[in-house]
Amino acid sequence: MAVRHLSAAILLISFCSSRCIAQDEQRFTLKGTIVTPSQVLSDGAISILGSQIEGVRATVAGVQGSIVETDSFIFPGLIDLHDHITWNLLPRWRPNQLFMNRYEWQQKAAYSIALDQPHYSISADHELACDADRFGEIKAIVGGATSVVGGLAPTSGSNDNACILGLTRNLDIYAGFPDSVLNKEKVWYVIFPLEMSLAATVAVRSGLDSGAVKALLVHAGEGKPTDAAAAREFAMLAKNGDGFLRPGVSVIHGVAFNAADFKRMAKAGVGLIWSPRSNIELYGGTTDVLSAKASGVKIALAPDxxxxxSDGMIEELKYASTWNAAQYPPVFENGELVNMATIFPAQLAGADKQIGSLAKGMYADLLLIRRNVTDANRALLYASPADVRLVVIGGVPIYGDADLMDRLLPQRELERLTVCGVSKKLYIKPQPGIPETAKTFKQISGELQSKLSEWGTSLAELAPCDGSNLK
Ligand SMILES: [Zn+2]
Known part of the structure; x- marks a missing residue:
């Protein structure tokens, strides 16, 4: 970060250490079919005051103030516990081969040219790195997410990633909860746990024991289901007296883990974050979720x-639902798949008192899906990005169909986007003192595209529109 921005950012961070995500104290009520997700209220109403849910009712009777008919299913905003947000501006990588494990593809020249070098060139430039994070967060929102992990990390332990403030919740960097402090969140997201120092391992364990760390999300066992190197990573989790086998830990991938491993994970209260599409495209197989579920492991779904x-949560839900329907018998019921994108990830992140369900006092993080089928779960599981009617984060409508956005934010400057041929509108609220957050989506896209063209590649789409990128 340029020096002239630093003092302003520090001021802002101390000023908004409680609520940077939503300060608009407006009150409104949305009418629709509410999926809490433990129950469905077919003609319900959800009232929002400021950043929180004021009430969830079975009817609009007795509701004061403005009521907006949404003709939508109203779900909790989806929670993405496994992503690499700044990479999502890159186009789909089709290596035309399957790999044994992640160490194999990361050594390939084709990976370096298509992904690693362009990503590095963007990450090395502060402003472009902020643009990349914004693009990735907007893409996540277009895909139905209101919370993510794996956004722009600070490069030097400082606050030079303050440009992440104000759009999605970044559960591992800045969640926007009252006790949130930039880069000091209680959710730890570790990509290479094998490289963690012994001191860091000890710190995590004592943090989990004391409650200073709420969750540790670690990549492990990523490779073919039969890959021995990936399978050995279970031993890493279990070494030092079951070091990482304890409540609060969740394994990302676990593709090479077996039924006995899942039994030990369940017994220790360890969760699983499942990313089937990326597994199947890279390794030709995915995690034994049947055994994981049978053992009692809590499973969340995320795009990687x-x-x-996948380009986002709703696309990964569609992929997982299609995979599930092809199993005999299916592993999951539709309601479980919805839970795996809402309440279960909230629980695994230690944030289920704030997000992941719709109830009085929870943060108003909502995803509205067009009501074009009768079954609520199916509507979400098989939604297209065009069906996203509205995304609300911390009580603020951020993105959605033009009719709802114009009605809810009549005085605000909204940017028009076209997603899958449907006109949508986006509201980016700039954060004072952080000029990177004031850019329009069009500006961000233009700057990123210009850099990517130096590498002979192009900016990814925000969302797939006809399912053509699904194999
Ligand atoms: Zn990953």
Missing amino acids: WSPTG
Whole structure:
């Protein structure tokens, strides 16, 4: 970060250490079919005051103030516990081969040219890195997410990633909860746990024991289901007296883990974050979720990243639902798949008192899906990005169909986007003192495209529109 921005950013961070995500104290009520997700209220109403849910009712009777008919299913905003947000501007990578494990593809020249070098060139420039994070967060929102992990990390332990403030919740960097402090969140997201120092391992364990760390999300066991190197990573989790086998830990991938491993994970209260599409595209197989579920492991679903995984949560839900329907018998019921994108990830992140369900006092993080089928779960599981009617984060409508956005934010400057041929509107609220957050989506896209063209590649789409990128 340029020096002239630093003092302003520090001021802002101390000023908004409680609520940077939503300060608009407006009150409104949305009418629609509410999926809490433990119950469905077919003609319900959800009232929002400021950043929180004021009430969830079975009817609009007795509701004061403005009521907006949404003709939508109203779900909790989706929670993405496994992503690499700044990579999602890159187009889909089709290596035309399957790999044994992640160490194999990361050594390939084709990976370096298509993904690693362009990503590095963008990450090395502060302003472009902020643009990349914004693009990735907007893409996540277009795909139905209101919370993510794996956004722009600070490069030097400082606050030079303050440009992440104000759009999605970044559960591992800045969640926007009252006790949130930039880069000091209680959710730890670790991509290479094997490289963690012994001191860091000890710190995590004592943090989980004391409650200073709420969750540790670690990549492990990523490779073919039969890959021995990936399978050995279970031993890493279990070493030092079951070091990482404890409540609060969740394994990302676990593709090479077996039924006995899942039994130990369940017994220790360890969760699983499943990313089937990326697994199947890279390795030709995915996690034994049947055994994981049978053992009692809590499972969340997440896209991983868009180069080999899904472009967002609703696309990953569609992929997982299609995979599930092809199993005999299916592993999951539809309601479980919805839980795996809402309440279960909230629980695994230690944030289920704030997000992941719709009830009085929870943060108003909402996803509205067009009501074009009768079954609520099916509407979400098989939604297209065009069906996203509205996304609300911390009580603020951020993105959605033009009719709802114009009605809810009549005085605000909204940017028009076209997603899958449907006109949508986006509201980016700039954060004072952080000029990177004032850019329009069009500006961000233009700057990123210009850099990517130096590498002979192009900016990814925000969302797939006809399912054509699904194999
Ligand atoms: Zn990952």
